[in-house]
Amino acid sequence: MSHEFESITPAIRQGATPEQWEDPLWQLRHSFRTASQLDQALKLTDDERAALAHAGDRLAVRITPYFLSLINPADPRDPLRLQVIPRTAELLRSPEETDDPCGEEQDMKVPGLVHRYPDRVLLLCTDRCATYCRYCTRSRLVSGAGSEKLHPDLTAALAYLRQHEEVRDVLLSGGDPLLLPDARLDSILTELRRIPHIEFLRIGTRCPIMLPQRITPSLCAMLRRHAPLFLSIHCNHPAELTGRTQEALGMLVDHGLPIGSQTVLLKDINDTPDVQLKLAHRLLQCRVRPYYLYQCDPVPGSRHFRTSIETGLGIISHMRGFTSGYAVPQYVVDTPGGGKVPLNPTYLLRQTPTAAELQNYTGHRYSYPLLPPT
Numbered sequence: 268m269s270h271e272f273e274s275i276t277p278a279i280r281q282g283a284t285p286e287q288w289e290d291p292l293w294q295l296r297h298s299f300r301t302a303s304q305l306d307q308a309l310k311l312t313d314d315e316r317a318a319l320a321h322a323g324d325r326l327a328v329r330i331t332p333y334f335l336s337l338i339n340p341a342d343p344r345d346p347l348r349l350q351v352i353p354r355t356a357e358l359l360r361s362p363e364e365t366d367d368p369c370g371e372e373q374d375m376k377v378p379g380l381v382h383r384y385p386d387r388v389l390l391l392c393t394d395r396c397a398t399y400c401r402y403c404t405r406s407r408l409v410s411g412a413g414s415e416k417l418h419p420d421l422t423a424a425l426a427y428l429r430q431h432e433e434v435r436d437v438l439l440s441g442g443d444p445l446l447l448p449d450a451r452l453d454s455i456l457t458e459l460r461r462i463p464h465i466e467f468l469r470i471g472t473r474c475p476i477m478l479p480q481r482i483t484p485s486l487c488a489m490l491r492r493h494a495p496l497f498l499s500i501h502c503n504h505p506a507e508l509t510g511r512t513q514e515a516l517g518m519l520v521d522h523g524l525p526i527g528s529q530t531v532l533l534k535d536i537n538d539t540p541d542v543q544l545k546l547a548h549r550l551l552q553c554r555v556r557p558y559y560l561y562q563c564d565p566v567p568g569s570r571h572f573r574t575s576i577e578t579g580l581g582i583i584s585h586m587r588g589f590t591s592g593y594a595v596p597q598y599v600v601d602t603p604g605g606g607k608v609p610l611n612p613t614y615l616l617r618q619t620p621t622a623a624e625l626q627n628y629t630g631h632r633y634s635y636p637l638l639p640p641t
């Protein structure tokens with residue numbers, strides 16, 4: 268830790284003592300937001316500098332000093348850099364892109380509450396994140412800069428949930444709910460726990476990766492009181508899973524909080540089987556189960572991040588069977604209005620009246636006998 272701390276460049280460290288560096292509020296207050304701040308930490312490319320002049324009009328730029336310290340300043344193709352520093356391609360809106368690519372607004376029953384599936388809801392409780400990802404699926408309402416503002420109405424959301432007894436699962440997201448103070452989050456979770464039919468809670472967060480300092484023993488102790496509570500972290504590249512992040516994840520798991528990981532498939536960042544296998548193995552080392560691999564949503568300015576669907580299917584077919592089943596996420600496309608659709612490589616080649624013709628992960632064919640018709 269102290270060795271790592273000593274190696275942080277002065278422009279990123281900004282005079283912090285080791286204690287200050289470990290303070291999440293220090294990290295947030297010293298986040299990098301402008302071209303001139305970033306230029307001191309790493310040499311911006313001309314393209315990045317041009318993008319930074321306008322990118323914040325759509326989605327604010329914000330990067331924690333901690334996350335910036337993980338980026339190799341000499342590499343303009345660094346996979347962490349590409350996720351958080353805007354490029355001019357982001358300023359181009361392509362015809363297939365929409366502000367709300369998952370069609371969430373049509374399922375927003377009260378401000379901040381999206382009810383699309385039969386038994387579970389998405390509760391957007393803040394529009395702020397520690398660091399903004401340039402491909403953000405909710406850039407329309409996150410960071411305060413987009414086309415819409417999120418004004419979650421928690422009272423109305425709780426009233427809706429009390430009335431809707433079919434809801435047994437509430438997913439807190441945003442923005443990043445762990446940016447709320449402990450007491451605020453505790454009170455939201457307490458209110459949800461008072462509703463008898465709500466069995467299961469989850470929080471979607473990127474704090475263990477962007478701001479691991481936020482994961483404190485007191486936060487973990489508070490979250491533990493609301494069990495069963497799962498966390499869904501958002502993690503895209505093995506380089507995000509540093510020793511510091513592993514420590515934060517370990518503390519959460521040790522407090523009885525199971526963790527799944529959601530990854531967005533991103534061009535030139537993690538669009539190869541090799542990177543995805545390394546990521547999955549590193550997640551399992553951190554006791555995190557890969558959950559979903561998302562096809563990148565067509566948000567405005569996302570073309571340079573998106574891959575083909577064949578890329579995603581090819582990655583899964585290079586993982587399934589070749590490694591632990593626990594390491595293989597479900598690949599999904601989130602459709603406008605229709606929710607998540609799982610996509611899988613084809614293993615069932617055809618069926619005859621007597622047998623199913625199957626292909627295993629190596630491509631060899633096998634026959635499985637079918638029951639005779641009754």
Ligand SMILES: *Cc1c(COP(=O)(O)O)cnc(C)c1O
Nearest residue numbers: 381382383384387388389438607
């Ligand atoms: C992703 C999502 C959920 C949770 O889906 P799971 O497949 O259960 O993880 C719930 N509501 C909405 C609107 C979602 O987009």
